Amino acid sequence: MGGLPLRRMLAGITALGLTLLFAQALTDFGGVWVDAVIDDGVYLALQLGGAAACLVRAARVRDRRPAWLAIGAAILVYALGDAWWGLESGRIDAYTWPADLAYVAFYPLCLTGMALLLADGRDRVAARLWVDGLIGGLTVGAVAVAFAYAPVLDASRVSTTQTALYLAYPLADLILIGFVLTAFATQAWRPGGVWVLLGLGTVVFATADTLFAYQSATGTFDDDSVVSALWPAALALFGWAAWQPWRPRRIEHEFGRQAFALPAAFAGIAVALLCYGQFADLSAAAALLATAALLVATVRAGWTFRAHTRLLRATRAEALTDGLTGLANRRRLMADLERAVARAGARDDAGHTLVFFDLDGFKGYNDGFGHAAGDMLLDRLASRLAAVVDGRGRAYRLGGDEFCVLLPGTLGANDPLIARAVAALEERGDGFAVGASYGVVTIPHEADSATHALQLADQRMYAAKDASRQSSRRQTCDVLLQVLREREPGLHDHLNGVAALSVAVARALGLGSEQRDEVARAAELHDIGKIAIPDAILHKPGPLDDDEWQLMREHTVVGDRILGAAPAMRPVARIVRSSHERWDGGGYPDGLVGARIPLGARIVAVCDAYDAMTSDRPYQRPLAHDAALAELRRCAGSQFDPTVVDVFCAVVADGPPAPAPDAPTPPAAEAADGAVR
Structure with a gap:
């Protein structure tokens, strides 16, 4: 049954059987013999086929075997109950309670299978997704009670006990629908083929049970109607779901449109239902379910708002922080410089000093020891720099091997605090020496804007770097050239x-x-x-x-x-x-x-x-x-x-x-x- 051609053939046979069943229900073509073959033989074959599909899938594929065993057993029990009903319902002394037991047994078995499927790979599903499923289930339940079950009770011509029995099946269907909606929610409302077919089958099954309850209560149910064809159609869909590829989605984020669109839609339906109750009779059960859906949706909205606020704070922190060193980054520096410039002229403002550093010898260290060692060195130097200015100012990493500090007050290039900051960016070892060149700018005395301050500090830093590099390199070169001239x-x-x-x-x-x-x-x-x-x-x-x-x-x-x-x-x-x-x-x-x-x-x-x-x-x-x-x-x-x-x-x-x-x-x-x- 795992081969693709065989699966297609079985799908074609299933489609043909359903076509015959619905055609017979709509047109009543053929004679008594044709009616018996289709209404009894094809009807039962479709149900048994759905059971066989699930049970064979469980036998041949180990993955999720208990779930499909339970669903296959549920369909088989239901089919046997239908067979018993077909044999006994025509007799005057009808002995049909075994069929009712089989119908009732279908629900716990099917629920067990769906619960096992729902639990598969869902150990780390976000709690918000389970809440989304609860909102959907409560809303659907409210609508069903309002527009399906209340009319059944109002139109019932049989005893209250019999009516309650008729409604027991649709109510059980609501639990199935709740499981399906929860499964949809745990996959961010993007279910795969398995849950789509199970969901479609559940809806068809619930529709059949609801119509049966209404028609039985009003005495209008006909065994040869389209309603009867819906049950085998639903069970065939269950069987076909067993052979769909299983691709559970990994939900790695919680801020897409699906995080609020569908819960909001269900909440809107609940509100609409309560508004409808202001102009028409709405049962207490439907109003209670709709109100519960709204309360849960309100909690869900608060949950979403809190998550988005937390994300906003984290995003803001990441936007202003260097990912490697944890220092403030260039964006934070520009904002702080803008504030420093804006404060210029205030009575209590003593100005600020910007110091721009660029490491000397870091490229050679990075090339010689590798980028991982280079990153570790940058992190160590950044920690030292932050410790030096802690309580006096703020340290920044602009990217690469460029650092800055912004200090309150106007300090000279030879200020002891600046000297300690330069020393913090030095490290020497076997075969390497890393230091820092720097440029100093005071605000607002030497720069009247953030951009100007950064550019001037950068220029002074590179002037110092070039002077140091040229001097060191020139001296070394002169010595070697003299050696070469002597030789x-x-x-x-x-x-x-x-x-x-x-x-x-x-x-x-x-x-x-x-x-x-x-x-x-x-x-x-x-x-x-x-x-x-x-x-x-x-x-x-x-x-x-x-x-x-x-x-x-x-x-x-x-x-x-x-x-x-x-x-x-x-x-x-x-x-x-x-x-x-x-x-x-x-x-x-x-x-x-x-x-x-x-x-x-x-x-x-x-x-x-x-x-x-x-x-x-x-x-x-x-x-x-x-x-x-x-x-x-x-x-x-x-x-x-x-x-x-x-x-x-x-x-x-x-x-x-x-x-x-x-x-x-x-x-x-x-x-x-x-x-x-």
Whole structure:
């Protein structure tokens, strides 16, 4: 029965049976024999088919087996009761109470199955969803009592006991409907196929029971009417529900439209029913159910309002808080700055001081130790900064490695509190040093708006950072260049020439001042590793053999190690290491390809090659400017980055730079290493 073609065939047979049953009820076609086959045989077959579908599903699929066993047993018991009724109802001494017992037994069995389905996977359903189901059940009950059961009581021509028996079944149906509505609610009113079919079957079943109660009370019930066809139709729907895919929804939020739309709709129906009772007779039971639905809906509305208020507070807190460090964020800073500016001029206002921090050395730490370690460092530094200004002001994280503090009063850049804040953002360890550059602005003396204050503090911070970085890097570079001059005096002019060309190309490519400085230092120091090359190889007058070339190619790795020992020079070290890589991957030491080579290294490689080709060498005559450019273009895409070559050619289009007046001749090994090959 699990195969799709077989399921489709059984669905077709069920549809055909229902068509025959309803057609017979509406038209009474055929003779007595046809009437007996359809009214008895097809009628009972549809009910037994629904039971079989549930029981076979329980036997073949372990998942939710008890639920479908209970529902299948309920349908089977009901079908057997109908069979008994068919056999006994025509006799004068009708012995029909076993059928009534079977009908009554249907409800607890079916309710048990639905309850098991409702409990499946619903351990963590929000309480609000159960309340939504209760609102729906009370409202439906009120409507049913008002428009179905009251008319039955008013029109009844039989005894009160008999009428109560007729109404017992629709009242039990109301409990089934309540379970279905609760199931719909626990899935945020987006049920799957299983509950849709169970719900449809329950409604059809309740409709049949209600019509039967009314017609029996008024003496108008006909066994061959459409009402009789509704029962097997409902039980067939139950059976078909057993084979629908089970896809319980995970309710991960509670603030969508379904959180209030349907409960509000049920509450509106309850209000309408009570209003109707002002102009027509409304039974006390219906009014009580409608009032209960309204009371529960009122509680539900308060619950929703509280949840939304809590969400609003949480959202506001998240909007003003940095998620990593817990400090206030940029949005909170701008709001606080606006308030500080607005207070300017008030008698009790002593002004405010904004301090903007940017970490130095954090990028190297992040690259060296990983982003997780970087996040932990940011969190530690943020906690220290917040502790320093606690009770005096507020600390903020603007994003990345940028922090701010806003302090009451006008403080100088050398104020002890600011000095402690700077110290809080410092951390040193094996192989790393993290500190902070900062800029200070007083409000309203130096800035008359929040945006102006932040921009001015940012500018002052970067001015301080550039001065510190340039000083540290320049000092280190000068020391190393002096070492290189002592070892190889002839390299001085060559390195200066490569540096000047590299800065011009970097500027043409749109690199910022910090990146241009890194390229300039790398161009000056790209041969620093040659101080570790033996003089016999470095000054060899003739070509180098393979072993000598292998040793020569280690000079970029040595240069990387030398420069990497100084934190300020680590970006330069990365460029130096890759200054002899090739665009096609044939370079050294790492065989990098294309854009994986740092841009600064690609710039230095082109400028170094041009300078080597246009300089006088003991073993070769210098190339003319145009010839050197032609050689660069020829090697673009293989040895050099084509874009860098194009920009370089544009930069030197008016001719080669003027040579230094007393430029000494570089040694053979240096010239060969810089040449195009």
